[in-house]
Amino acid sequence: MPILGLTDRGAAFPRIATLRKGGPKVSDRQPGQDLKDHFRLDTQDAEVAQAFQRAYGDTPNDIRVMLPYATAAENFDCWQEEWSAGALRHRCDSRTCVRYLHEDGTYHDDPRPCPGGCKPAGRLVIWIPELQRAGVIVVPTTSIWDIIELQSNLDAAQAMRGDLRGIPFILRRAPRKISTPGGQDGKRRRLEKWLLSIEPAPDWVRLQLAATARAALPGDHLLLSAPMVDEDTGELIEEDDEVCVGERELLKQLRDELRTIGGTPHPLTRAQVLAMSCEQIRAEIDETGARLDAMRAQDAAEGPVNDVSEDLL
Ligand SMILES: [Zn+2]
Numbered sequence: 375m376p377i378l379g380l381t382d383r384g385a386a387f388p389r390i391a392t393l394r395k396g397g398p399k400v401s402d403r404q405p406g407q408d409l410k411d412h413f414r415l416d417t418q419d420a421e422v423a424q425a426f427q428r429a430y431g432d433t434p435n436d437i438r439v440m441l442p443y444a445t446a447a448e449n450f451d452c453w454q455e456e457w458s459a460g461a462l463r464h465r466c467d468s469r470t471c472v473r474y475l476h477e478d479g480t481y482h483d484d485p486r487p488c489p490g491g492c493k494p495a496g497r498l499v500i501w502i503p504e505l506q507r508a509g510v511i512v513v514p515t516t517s518i519w520d521i522i523e524l525q526s527n528l529d530a531a532q533a534m535r536g537d538l539r540g541i542p543f544i545l546r547r548a549p550r551k552i553s554t555p556g557g558q559d560g561k562r563r564r565l566e567k568w569l570l571s572i573e574p575a576p577d578w579v580r581l582q583l584a585a586t587a588r589a590a591l592p593g594d595h596l597l598l599s600a601p602m603v604d605e606d607t608g609e610l611i612e613e614d615d616e617v618c619v620g621e622r623e624l625l626k627q628l629r630d631e632l633r634t635i636g637g638t639p640h641p642l643t644r645a646q647v648l649a650m651s652c653e654q655i656r657a658e659i660d661e662t663g664a665r666l667d668a669m670r671a672q673d674a675a676e677g678p679v680n681d682v683s684e685d686l687l
Contacts (some may be wrong), residue, residue, distance in 0.1 A: 387442055390509030391417035391426075393500070395547065395570075402460070410568040411435060411547060415511070422505055429504035437545045438575065439500040441538040442510055446528035449499055449538060452521055454492035466492055496521040498572070500545060513545070513570070519552055520570040527572045534574075534582075542575040618652035625655055628662040637669050 394414045397406030412433040415426045430437065441449045453472070456463040462481075464474035466488040473483050498513040505511075515521065532538055547568045557563030574582075625647065629639040639662055647655070 387499075387508055387510045389512055390419055390422050390505070390507055391415050391511045393437070393511050393513045393545075395515065395568075408568065410549075413437065413513075413547065422507065425505045426502065429502075435547055437500075437502060438504070439502055439511075439543050439545045439572070441528075441541070441543065442499055442501055444537045444539055446525065446532050446538065450496060450524055450528055451499075452494065452496045452525070454488070455495040456489075456492040464489060464492060468492070494518050494521055496524065498524055498545075498570075500543075515570060517567070517569070519550075519567060523569055523571050531574055542578050543572050544575050545570070545572045618655055621652055621655045621659065622647060625659050625662065628659060628666060632662060632666050632669070635666075635669055637665060639665075 392415075394406075394409075394416050396408050397414060398416075399406050412435045415423065415434070417423050417426075426434070443449045453465045454468045455465050461475060462473070464471050466472060466474075469488055471486050471488055473481055474486065474489075476482050493516055496515045498515075499510045500513060501508075502511055515524075528538065531541060531543075535541060547570060549566050550569050551564050552567050552569075553562045553564055555562055629642075632639050640658070642658075650658070
């Protein structure tokens, strides 16, 4: 049996560091300055600090991370919180408290209405593979913009894969223009903020899309998997699968035949043929066929006669 609030909290990895958006605190009342284009790893563990420095240098951004839990909700914890003098006063969902500090200094978690005075607080838990530790790193933010962005990024990844574990992500700070109240004459003003985002690594997304496309093909897809390359430019050709395949094949045969008997077909690259409409291909077939017929007629009039006479000699 679990002890309530002690052993019923589920599996949690030890926290080895906090990845912050600001510099060190100036004082208890004054937080450090926003570092804007980079993060700061805050840790007591010298080995962790060194490994992070080796991997990301002095202005770390675009951090390669993995998520330790399956769902967005488990990896990204979001509440409204009220803090004072370093202590949590209450935590709520903006309507109902899930935890609050009683007058006797103990925490209670029976539901009660939010007393107000709280602000958004999001905590993302990540792994950084380069640190080679099973411990998690917490990325805190109190920005509502960060919270909205991270939540939608994680929801999208979860919708795509179902389970967020094992996906390589990039955690990034990037500038974005946001619109806030507080401009002159009651107008909104546009500010640049460095916001957090987390997205699956592009290499992984490419592989994932290719695998999805292959899985969706019917039958023996290996025959189709070799891409066509334009012999002249080296470019990959995206083939319009079903359209006038027979016509293209016939044109190819006729052009080959024409070459075999010493004729010269119109100069056409494979890409040009693929770019032609079915009607244009049919016109080209007629044209090539006519030249072929003409050359055969000429051969019939001259060639075979000579051959026969040579045989007779
Ligand atoms: Zn509240």
